[in-house]
Amino acid sequence: MYLTTTEEATEGRVDVVIENFTGHPKSIFDAVEDGVYDAGFSVNAYIPGRFSLTGVAEIPGEISGAESGSVALWKTYEEYFADAGEYDGLKLLGLFVHGPGQLHAKFSVNDLSDFEGKKVRLGGGMVNVLAERLHVTPVGAPAPKSYEMMQQGVVDATFLPVQEQKFFRLSELSSDLVLFPKGLYTTAMSIIMNEDFFADLSEEDQAAIMSVSGEKLSRLAGAAWGAADDAGILEAKEKGVNVVFLSPGDKLVQDMNKLTAGIDDIWMESVADRDVDAKAALAAFRKHVAEETK
Missing domain, CATH: 3.40.190.170 (Bacterial extracellular solute-binding protein, family 7)
Structure with a gap:
């Protein structure tokens, strides 16, 4: 769905092609950052220490569904984590969690x-x-x-x-x-794009991609995992x-x-x-989960 939406949003100027990745999933982050791939997604915990903040969504007993957890994670990221630098070198398009493990x-x-x-x-x-x-x-x-x-x-x-x-x-x-x-438990995952690839796009296409990313993409990914459960x-x-x-x-x-x-x-x-207010971030995450599960 997101692939089709991306192509529609850019009026076909950005074509999305899925390729099978044969390496360890943890190397996807480096592969995207180095430009081997233009975009990808992987599990944050596969790289211990780099994406610690998104672990707020991995605390046992916090979520009952993938969609609510994914949206709550994205909102918390925007409010508390965006300036922390964990995604330096990457363009973050979305965050999501799978259904409760x-x-x-x-x-x-x-x-x-x-x-x-x-x-x-x-x-x-x-x-x-x-x-x-x-x-x-x-x-x-x-x-x-x-x-x-x-x-x-x-x-x-x-x-x-x-x-x-x-x-x-x-x-x-x-x-x-x-x-x-x-x-x-649950697991936080990131959907990422190569920064140079994104920068080389026209401002119109950058805006189009981001219009279907962020919270929208996070919700879409979470909902897909929930249905699969x-x-x-x-x-x-x-x-x-x-x-x-x-x-x-x-x-x-x-x-x-x-x-x-x-x-x-x-x-x-x-x-x-x-350098973030972790206590406030956790409270915000819980508030967003509660709002999404009403």
């Missing part, structure tokens, strides 16, 4: 103790703090490696949005899909996966909430060197 496992969970000692694939970011508190053995790897790692027994589970039951075919390997009301649940049910829908009052959820308490403070401490 859930547990895709080859084991059942009835108590937090069932996590202990299990090997779990993680993508990085604030979820690492949760993993430490759950006493799991974290195995860092990009999301697309999940199927291979579960199939080969390298990991017992992966934390990912529900859509991956279908798109990464995790329904073939998972015995259980455990859905927490607000997930276990619905398809993931259907796929899991069709393949016979034990889909567990937890409620806020369930003991497992309440115990998880206690376990994650204070991770927001850890995020604020992690961005203390960024």
